[in-house]
Every structure is written in C-alpha cells, then in structure tokens.
Amino acid sequence: MPDLDWQPEQARAFAARAVDLWTEFLKRLPSLPVAGRWTSAEVAEAACRPVPEEGLSDDELFGYLRELTFDWSMYPGHPRFMAYITGAGTVPGAPADLLAAGLNMNVGGWRLSPSATEIELHLIRWFAEQFRLPPGAGGLFVSGGAMANFVSLKCARDQRAGWNIQQEGVASGPAMALYASEEVHVTTDREADMLGLGRGAVRKIPIDEQYRMRTDALRDAIRRDRDAGVQPFAVVATAGTVATGAIDPLHPIADICRAEGLWMHVDAAYGGPAVLADDLRPLFAGIERADSIAFDPHKWMYTPHSGGCILIRDVTDLERSFSAMAGYIHEDKERTGHGVDLGMMGPQFSRGFQALKVWVSLLAHGRRAYARRISHDAALARYMAARVGERPNLELAAPVTLSICCFRYAPEDVPTGPGREDYLNELNERIMTEIQLDGRAFCSNAILGERFVLRACIVNFRTEAADVDALLDVAAELGARLDADLRPGDQRAASG
C-alpha cells in the first residue's frame, strides 16, 4: 500500500516548494512586521482547518503554508525582535532539522542512532571544554533551559539526599531546601515541585544593587535551615538572569557549596554561550567549579527551537539518576561494540536528533563567527544603554552585563511624589503592550523590585545599531502618545 510512501522525486518537489517559501521568507523578513495585532479567535479561524479525508494538492497545501508564513506568524528572527530570550534561528540550522527529521534516528538508543549519538556526545564534550569542566564531565540535549535545570536538580537531589531517595521517595527523609537568588528563573519553583520537594523548598536569596545573589544572605539562609532541621542540598547560581543578565558571584558560591557539601548548579541557560566570546569569558570565572550547568543553544547560539543542554561534572551521576533497564531492549555491547544509550541518561526515552542543527550551524559558521557575534550583541546592549542615557524621556533601569538592556519611559514632567512610580508602571505596561501589537519593533518587560520596565535582549544576529535606535524611537513615540492619553493636558502643563 504505497499511500504514504512518496518516491524521492515527489519528496524533492515537495521539499523544493518548502525551501522556496523559506528563502522568500528570508528575503522579505526585514520588511515584514515583527508581529501582528491579532486575537486568538482570528488566528485559530485562519490557521486551523479540518483534517481532510483525502490529501490536499501541493498547490493548495503550499498556498495554505504561504498564508501561514506571511499572514499569521510572528518572527523572532526579525532584526527588530529583541524580546524575552528567543534566538533568531540560525540559517543552516533549518535545513539541518529537515535532514534530522528525514533520517529520523531515535537518539534514545545507540544502535538506533549511531552517528547521531556520537555527534551529540562529541558536541557535549566540546561544550564541557568551553566551560572548562574536567574530563569525566558529560551530558546531553534536552528541550531547553527549564528541562536542563530540572535534570540537574534531580541529580543534585539524588546525590545529596543521603538516603535512597529514588527508591524510597522524599517522605523518607527530612525536608530538603535549595537556594537561588530572587532573580532566579521562575521555572525553578516548578522544578522543585516536580521533584516532590514542593515550591516552598526554593529559598529566594536577596540580591545586591547589581541584581546578583548576596552570599552573606545565602550563608545565613543555609544556617537557619540547618538549625531548623531542614537539609540543604543545592545552590542554583544564575549566570545571566532573565531580567537583567546579571551573573551571580560564582567563586564565592562555589566556596560556600564546597564548605557546606552542597551541589552547585549554574543556570547559564541564557548567558552560557557567552563563554565563547573572549571579552565576556572573564565574567564567568568560577563556572568551571559547578557540579552541573544548564545552557541553551536555542538562546544565545541562535539555533532553531528547541534544544538546550545539560552538563554534569561527573556524567555517571546522570546514569545513576535516570537509567531504567527494560528486558525488551537487551543488548550485548561487548559483542557489538556499541556505545552509550542516551535514553538512559535523561528523562526522555525516545529522542530526536536535536544536536544536528547545532552541530551543522557550528560547522557552517565556525567558532569564531559565534564569538564575534555574541560579543557584538553585548556591545549593542551597551550601545542601547548609552542611547537611552542621551534621550530626554528615557532612563536606564539596570546595569548592562551581557546583552540585555532595561529601560523605561519616564517623562521629565511627571511630578515626584507618592503616585509617580505607580503612574510610570502603568504607563510602561501600556507602552510594552502597544509595542508588541505595533509591529515595527518588539521588546518585552522586566519587573525590577517595584518597577515595571521595558527590556530588550539581543540574541539576534540580524540586529544592528539602527534596529536598536528604531526600538527606542517606537518606545518614545508610543510613550508620548500614551502619556498624553493617560495624563490630562492641564496636569502635564502644570507639572511642566
């Protein structure tokens, strides 16, 4: 029954149309709006259609995909997209994904994915070297930072509990606690919940004026828990916080972990790839002392979604936490000479060839191009901070460490007094919403203490200084308009 078994010529014709669409998209990308002003109902109405009983013609199908591409998508690879931490998507990464899907190896088992497994292991070893982890370190690809942090904390929990927690569960020992700064990524709470520890197990440590964890407060929190009979087991240091890009003091945290017998995990989901850039690398001193590191190629290595990485100082910890043997996957590795089954080293059993798009991007661009571009992104964030400082109604909201710049629209004539901060929060919230609907540029927000601020994060190899200026122009224009809407003219005149 050949219904589904397309011959190579048909496959080529089909793929060629997809490639044509993709290259037209690349050509038109800078002139497209970054996003549109749509509602969920409008998008669902346009993008979803009934499952057909019989296949569509290629013309009809590609007509539909064309509309999806140009009328109903938004574009994180647009030069003026600077929101959240969403990489632009490397160009070579896209065809690599096609090939990975075409080969369809299952990277859960070595014999189902010989070259894919070896490439993933090779790439992971190279990443471990970039972080200066010792030989014996290893890891694997997962969906992204949230999952990489979860896998790391599962290893931490299992290794530091002191009883057989994998077999007996969390109820067989004392309550456990882990420590992270107030700026830690929100998914850490979810990970603690998923580990059976409860969200309350995450102790949020106060930060300094640079948004970094205060290690004196960390020491106090650990001592308080020990006094109360709670068992501390891990510290999550962040190397590149999601709000401002701050890097926690890694050496002092490593010293505390060593003294206290705690697992040191570094959430470098965003910042990690910056170790490739010579000028940024010194900011990460101490990361090589971590027991585990999470970092995301789909953020600052720009590769298409999704693909994050977990690195563990002693890779056998991963096997201890995740191996699960089933009778039906018997194999005599001594006889076959086969290698590691990555499905035994993480939560996924069947796995795709996520590493290929990262590998092909590195092969096509080379390490140096990454180093230059990552460094350039950080330079653009500093450029943005300087431009913010020069503009009348904009103010810088946090120091720039990596490639994030936080700022807000703060008209000089808003009267100082009790209502000022509330007003600026409301105004900037409205500005962010309008920017995201406007289509000319796209940024997101951060909450810094009590302040709602605008935030640009440049992990985009298409962004240049003119795009940064354009975002500031849009913010200033919309800011002036919304300020006029929100504040009656007489109020502005009186205060001006």
Ligand SMILES: Cc1ncc(COP(=O)(O)O)c(C=O)c1O
């Ligand atoms: C510091 C940090 N950790 C974890 C995550 C979650 O990563 P992902 O969205 O890839 O799961 C993010 C996402 O922005 C992050 O910035």
